[in-house]
Amino acid sequence: MRIGYTLMTEQAGPKQLVDDAVKAERAGFAFEVSSDHYFPWLAEQGHAPNAWTVLGAVAQCTERVELMTYVTCPIMRYHPAVVAQQAATVQLLSDNRFTLGVGSGENLNEHVVGRGWPPVNVRHEMLAEALQIIHGLFDGGYFDYNGSYFRVDAAKLWDLPEVRVPIGAAVSGKQSISRLAPLADHMIATDPDPDLCELWDAQKAEPGRKIGQMPVCWDPDREAAVNRAHEQFRWSIGGWKVNAELPDATSFAAATSFVRPQDVADSIPCGPDVEPIVDAARKYADAGFTDLAIVQVGGDHQDGFLDFARDSLLPALDAVDSEG
Secondary structure, rough: OEEEEEEHHHHHHHHHHHHHHHHHHHOOEEEEEEOOOOOOOOOOOOOOOOHHHHHHHHHHHHHOOOEOOOOOOOOOOOOOHHHHHHHHHHHHHOOOEEEEEEEOOOHHHHHHHHHOOOHHHHHHHHHHHHHHHHHHOOOOOOEEEOOOOEEEEEEOOOOOOOOOOEEEEEEHHHHHHHHHHHHHEEOOOOOHHHHHHHHHHHHHHOOOOOOEEEEEOOOHHHHHHHHHHHHHHHHHHHHHHHHHHOOHHHHHHHHHOOOHHHHHOOOOOOOOHHHHHHHHHHHHHHHOOOOEEEEEEEEEHHHHHHHHHHHHHHHHHHHHHHOO
C-alpha cells in the first residue's frame, strides 16, 4: 500500500501548503492529495485557499510525488468544462504526475454559488454527466454536450497533456459505485470497507487504484494531540451522510457541540506512537486499498509530524505493506 500526504486546505494558508508539500516529498511520501474547500469544517481550522492555485505552485516546487485532488466537485461551484481545463493544466505543469479526484461535494462548499443543494441521487446523476463532459474534452477537439444538468457549446482544451489525466471517483456504496465506476479509473473512499473494494472490482475490467484517507494527530504529548483533534476534527464524527448536508462552519460547531475529546480519540490515532497509526492503516490494506493518504491534524503541527513520518512512520508502514 502506497502512503501519501494530505495538503488540507482547511487548516493552512497557501504558502504553507506549498512548503509542506516540498517537505513531504523530501520525507518520502509517494503521493500528495489536496482537499478543495471554500469553507473550513470548523472556524478553528481557519483557512480555505484555492486548491487549484496551490496545486499549480506545488507542481512547480516538487519533482517526484504524484499529485491529486481529494476531491474536487465538478457539479456546482465549478462547471465540469472548467475542471477539465484545470486538470489538463496541472497535468502539464507537473509533467504527468496528476490524478483528478472528483466527488459529489458538500453543501459546505457548493452553496456559495446560490444554486441550492440537491439530494444525493441527483448529485450522482450530475457527477456522471460531469465526467462524460470531462472525458469528452480530454479526447481532444471541439466538444458539445446537451444533458439534463449541463450544456457545453463548442468547447476545446487547447493545451492537452500527452498523458491523459487519470480520474478517481469518490464512492460510498453500491449506488455511487454502479454509476461512477464505468466513468473513472480509480476508486476513492474514506472508510476501510472491503465491500466497497469488492463492488468496485466487480464493475471494472481493470480495477485501478483504491485510494483511502486517514486522519492522525501526532504530537509528543498525547493529551495535547487529543485536545487538538477534538478542537479541529470533531466534525468527522458525524459521517459523510451528515457532513455533506450542513451548510457552514457554525452548523458543524453546533452539530458537534456534544462530541467529547475521547470520542475523537477513539476514532483518530493521537499522540507520539507509531503503533496506533500502523494498526489503523492496516485496516485499509486488509480491505484491499492500494493507496492511503495521511492527514496530520493541525496546520501548525506539520514539521514535527513530517520528521516523525520520515524517521519512524513511513518505515513502519512499509513493513505493513511487505507483510501484505
